[in-house]
Amino acid sequence: MLKLTQYFLRSFRPLLNSWITRFVYFGSNVTIGENFRTDSIPKIIIDPACQLHIGDHVEFRRSVEIRVHGTAQIFIGNKTRIDRGVRLLAANSAKIDIKDGVRIGLYSVLNGGDSITIGNKALVSGFVYLQTSMHGYASKDQAVQDQGYDHAPVVLEEDVWLGTHVVVLPGITIGKGSVVGSNAVVTKNIEQYQVVAGIPAKPLKDRK
Incomplete structure (x- = not known):
């Protein structure tokens, strides 16, 4: 009985889901490729003018949330x-483009008020936050939440x-093959194959 239960959880349930x-989510603006597997039904909220494409051989774990608003697009x-628990949000006219072979860890958030690109075979560990929007705060005569947002894209190369x-943070490009240490806050672009860490993140060495 235990083996049958384990087989169901690992094999049949993701297929059924x-x-x-x-x-x-059948519709002209949602496409799902071959051999999709998911541990639970993802929460997908998508506006009529938006597009969501999920490629072939994609796996979702439990409680994935996807929101696509305005005229935004998400490609997985x-x-x-x-x-x-991963949350993907694309708004305005942003495009979230997650390339082939990417791994995104639990409870990470991609906040796409502007575009986010994640290159082939990138690894995004758990509880990571990719932020493309920042509250305006220049005026002391208005509450911060009333001052709107500034947007800039984020790029993680392969x-x-x-x-x-x-x-x-918004406007950052992290170069090919770079490694960012745990708990770092990235405030400046990172060159290819650099290893960085800290708050703010600073170079430690280069990958050989």
């Missing part, structure tokens, strides 16, 4: 795995690894 997901590449609890 993928069929239900296809049925629930082939052989990508998105862990439990083979980047972000450690746990990393925060990446």
Whole structure:
């Protein structure tokens, strides 16, 4: 009985959930590729003018949330795995483009008021925050929440690894093959193959 239960949890349930997901979110602006697997039905909220594409051989863990608003787009590449509790938000005219073979760790947030690009085989650990929007705060005569937002894109090139609890601020590009240590706050662009850490993140060495 235990083995049958384990088989169901590992094999049949993700397949069943993928069929239900296809049925629930069937429409011209949502496409799901071959061999999609999900541990639970993802929460998808998508406006009519938006687009969501999930590639082939994609895996979702439990409680994934996807929101696409305005005229935004989200593309999830082939052989990508998105862990439990991840939240993807694309708004305005932003594009979140997650390339092939990406891994996104549990409870990470991609906040796409502007565009976010994640290159092939990048690793995003758990509890990471990619932030493309920042509240205006210049005027002391208005509450911060009433001063709107400034937006700038975030780019992670291929083979980047972000450690746990990393925060990446708007307008940042992290170069190919770079490694960002846990708990770092990235406030400046990072060159290719650099290893950085700290608040704010600073170079420690280069990958050989």
